[in-house]
Amino acid sequence: MxxxxxxxxxxxxxxxxxxxxxxxSLRTGRASSNLLDAIQVQAYGTTMPINQVANVSVPEPRMISVSVWDKSMVGAVDRAIRESNLGFNPIVDGTNLRIPLPELxxxxxxxxxxxxxxxxxxxxxxxxxxxxxxxxxxxxxxxxxxxxxxxxxxxxxxxxxxxxxxxxxxxxxxxxxxxxxxxx
Structure with missing residues (x-):
């Protein structure tokens, strides 16, 4: 037994x-790179976690930065973040997405x-x-x-x-x- x-x-x-x-993965008011862990991105004909198509970092306490590796994937990553029900509105800047965290x-x-x-x-x-x-x-x-x-x-x-x-x-x-x- x-x-x-x-x-x-x-x-x-x-x-x-x-x-x-x-x-x-639940947001508490402080930025954390694992806030985006649950996000799935439509990429290359399949669905994959965001960390397999981009680098996620936290440059400031209320900002998340997402550096997409493939320029053609920026739109898909942006869409996945917006549709994630986390309340984020990414700002696209080339292959980077900046996500300001609003006050809850x-x-x-x-x-x-x-x-x-x-x-x-x-x-x-x-x-x-x-x-x-x-x-x-x-x-x-x-x-x-x-x-x-x-x-x-x-x-x-x-x-x-x-x-x-x-x-x-x-x-x-x-x-x-x-x-x-x-x-x-």
């Missing part, structure tokens, strides 16, 4: 890592909090799916006679405890991000 428990923990940790990545108004802050709640719920669901897989495995192992009923109960409690810890971590990360977003 130790191997299965480690696998469950690894999968739950993966869900939390994905949640942290989603939270990092109260309405946009509330929208970002709402989005972060959605990300948190997705992470909770992912953790619960992993929990369900673990419980199903234990149920099958007991049915097949591989573990006793007492073992099943003990290990189920371990899986539930791990799940509760992960959900608590998600809630903690969410409350930290909410405070960061709502900070004026």
């Amino acid at each position: 130790s191997g299965e428990y480690d696998d469950l923990k690894r999968r739950m940790d993966g869900a939390i890592a994905a949640f942290k990545h989603d939270l990092a 108004n109260e309405q946009r802050r509330k929208e970002l909090v709402k989005i972060s709640h959605g990300y948190a719920e997705n992470a909770r669901v992912a953790v619960r799916h992993v929990r369900r897989d673990g419980m199903d495995f234990l149920k099958k192992a007991e049915k097949d006679g591989d573990i006793s009923e007492d073992d099943h109960r003990k290990r189920s409690d371990q899986v539930q405890k791990l799940t509760d810890e992960m959900i608590s971590t998600i809630d903690h990360l969410l409350s930290d991000k909410e405070a960061e977003i709502m900070q004026v």
Whole structure:
């Protein structure tokens, strides 16, 4: 069971890592190059992340700079940024795009909090799916006679405890991000 428990923990940790990545893409008022990580650009007949067609940097606290490597891709990168639902309006300057970060108004802050709640719920669901897989495995192992009923109960409690810890971590990360977003 130790191997299965480690696998469950690894999968739950993966869900939390994905949640942290989603939270990092939410804007809080400070420029960060990972704000654009989730943006996908239509390039060369396929969709690819923005960091595969351009270099993203932060020259100033409230400015993001995107240097597109291929001049023919500037329009596609500009379009992808505008359509990303992040509220950015890039300024095109040759193969560079400058993205000034406007102050977040109260309405946009509330929208970002709402989005972060959605990300948190997705992470909770992912953790619960992993929990369900673990419980199903234990149920099958007991049915097949591989573990006793007492073992099943003990290990189920371990899986539930791990799940509760992960959900608590998600809630903690969410409350930290909410405070960061709502900070004026």
